[in-house]
Amino acid sequence: MKITVDDVKCCGAGQCVLLAPEVFDQRDEDGIVVLLDAEPPAELHTAVKEAASVCPAAAISLSDTE
Numbered sequence: 001m002k003i004t005v006d007d008v009k010c011c012g013a014g015q016c017v018l019l020a021p022e023v024f025d026q027r028d029e030d031g032i033v034v035l036l037d038a039e040p041p042a043e044l045h046t047a048v049k050e051a052a053s054v055c056p057a058a059a060i061s062l063s064d065t066e
């Protein structure tokens with residue numbers, strides 16, 4: 001899995017950070033998403049997919065890596 005985030009779309013809602021704090025953080029100054037791990041281990045994939053699906057700004061994109 002490879003993650004990309006669009007910090008222009010991100011509205012700082014923080015749903016991703018709640019669901020997968022190992023992968024997503026937010027900037028202190030404006031709450032915009034910070035990607036901590038673009039290729040997280042398998043045990044985090046379920047949480048990352050959930051974060052992508054609940055993100056209100058659709059700012060998280062996932063692609064497969066083999």
Ligand code: SF4
Pocket residue numbers: 005009010011012013014015016017024026031032033054055056057058059060
């Ligand atoms: S859930 Fe989406 S809008 Fe909210 S902080 Fe994460 S990437 Fe940004």
